[in-house]
Amino acid sequence: MLSSALTARTGTFAHNCNILKTIAHPERMAILMLLLDNGYSIAELSELTGQNAATLSRHLNKMRLLGIVGHTRFMRIVQYRLISDHVRQVLHTLQNMHHNTSQKN
Secondary structure (H helix, E strand, O other), X not given: OHHHHHHHOHHHHHHHHHHHHHHOOHXXXXXXXXXXXXXXXXXXXXXXXXXXXXXXXXXXXXXXXXXXXXXXXXXXXXXXXXXXXXXXXXXXHHXXXXXXXXXXX
Protein backbone atom coordinates (compact mmCIF):
# COMPACT_ATOMS: atom_id res chain seq x y z
CA MET A 1 0.00 0.00 0.00
CA LEU A 2 2.77 2.44 0.87
CA SER A 3 4.57 1.45 -2.30
CA SER A 4 1.65 2.42 -4.54
CA ALA A 5 1.25 5.76 -2.73
CA LEU A 6 4.93 6.53 -3.32
CA THR A 7 4.73 5.41 -6.92
CA ALA A 8 1.85 7.80 -7.51
CA ARG A 9 4.00 10.70 -6.25
CA THR A 10 7.18 9.80 -8.14
CA GLY A 11 6.57 12.58 -10.67
CA THR A 12 6.33 15.13 -7.86
CA PHE A 13 9.50 13.78 -6.24
CA ALA A 14 11.35 13.96 -9.56
CA HIS A 15 10.19 17.55 -10.13
CA ASN A 16 11.25 18.58 -6.61
CA CYS A 17 14.64 16.92 -7.10
CA ASN A 18 15.11 18.84 -10.37
CA ILE A 19 14.33 22.10 -8.60
CA LEU A 20 16.75 21.32 -5.77
CA LYS A 21 19.51 20.32 -8.20
CA THR A 22 18.92 23.48 -10.19
CA ILE A 23 19.09 25.88 -7.25
CA ALA A 24 22.07 24.03 -5.72
CA HIS A 25 24.35 25.22 -8.54
CA PRO A 26 26.58 28.04 -7.16
CA GLU A 27 26.09 30.40 -10.12
CA ARG A 28 22.32 29.91 -10.13
CA MET A 29 22.21 30.33 -6.35
CA ALA A 30 23.98 33.70 -6.72
CA ILE A 31 21.41 34.78 -9.31
CA LEU A 32 18.50 33.67 -7.14
CA MET A 33 19.81 35.44 -4.05
CA LEU A 34 19.85 38.67 -6.07
CA LEU A 35 16.36 38.00 -7.42
CA LEU A 36 14.99 37.54 -3.90
CA ASP A 37 14.66 41.30 -3.48
CA ASN A 38 14.52 42.71 -7.01
CA GLY A 39 14.01 42.03 -10.67
CA TYR A 40 17.04 42.47 -12.92
CA SER A 41 17.92 42.45 -16.59
CA ILE A 42 20.64 40.16 -17.92
CA ALA A 43 22.96 43.17 -18.25
CA GLU A 44 22.41 44.09 -14.59
CA LEU A 45 22.85 40.48 -13.45
CA SER A 46 26.04 40.25 -15.49
CA GLU A 47 27.45 43.32 -13.76
CA LEU A 48 26.42 42.07 -10.32
CA THR A 49 27.58 38.45 -10.70
CA GLY A 50 30.48 38.74 -13.15
CA GLN A 51 28.87 36.08 -15.36
CA ASN A 52 28.63 36.67 -19.10
CA ALA A 53 25.25 37.19 -20.75
CA ALA A 54 25.21 33.82 -22.54
CA THR A 55 25.83 31.90 -19.32
CA LEU A 56 23.20 33.93 -17.46
CA SER A 57 20.73 33.32 -20.26
CA ARG A 58 21.22 29.54 -20.03
CA HIS A 59 20.82 29.57 -16.24
CA LEU A 60 17.73 31.79 -16.36
CA ASN A 61 16.13 29.70 -19.10
CA LYS A 62 16.63 26.50 -17.11
CA MET A 63 15.07 28.14 -14.03
CA ARG A 64 12.23 29.61 -16.11
CA LEU A 65 11.33 26.20 -17.54
CA LEU A 66 11.01 24.84 -13.98
CA GLY A 67 8.81 27.76 -12.89
CA ILE A 68 11.43 29.25 -10.57
CA VAL A 69 11.85 32.58 -12.34
CA GLY A 70 9.69 34.58 -14.68
CA HIS A 71 10.34 37.55 -16.90
CA THR A 72 8.70 40.74 -18.04
CA ARG A 73 9.59 42.57 -21.22
CA PHE A 74 9.78 46.38 -21.22
CA MET A 75 10.39 47.35 -24.84
CA ARG A 76 13.77 45.66 -25.55
CA ILE A 77 14.71 44.99 -21.93
CA VAL A 78 13.76 41.67 -20.33
CA GLN A 79 13.65 41.78 -16.54
CA TYR A 80 13.81 38.52 -14.58
CA ARG A 81 12.26 37.93 -11.17
CA LEU A 82 11.81 35.08 -8.72
CA ILE A 83 8.25 33.73 -9.00
CA SER A 84 8.34 30.50 -6.99
CA ASP A 85 7.23 31.07 -3.40
CA HIS A 86 8.58 27.63 -2.45
CA VAL A 87 12.05 28.46 -3.75
CA ARG A 88 11.81 31.85 -2.04
CA GLN A 89 11.18 30.05 1.28
CA VAL A 90 14.16 27.73 0.70
CA LEU A 91 16.43 30.70 -0.08
CA HIS A 92 15.28 32.57 3.04
CA THR A 93 15.97 29.45 5.10
CA LEU A 94 19.47 29.23 3.61
CA GLN A 95 20.08 32.92 4.37
CA ASN A 96 18.97 32.38 7.98
CA MET A 97 21.20 29.32 8.31
CA HIS A 98 24.18 31.31 7.04
CA HIS A 99 23.36 34.25 9.32
CA ASN A 100 23.04 32.00 12.40
CA THR A 101 26.27 30.14 11.57
CA SER A 102 28.28 33.32 11.08
CA GLN A 103 26.98 34.73 14.40
CA LYS A 104 28.27 31.66 16.27
CA ASN A 105 31.80 32.00 14.84
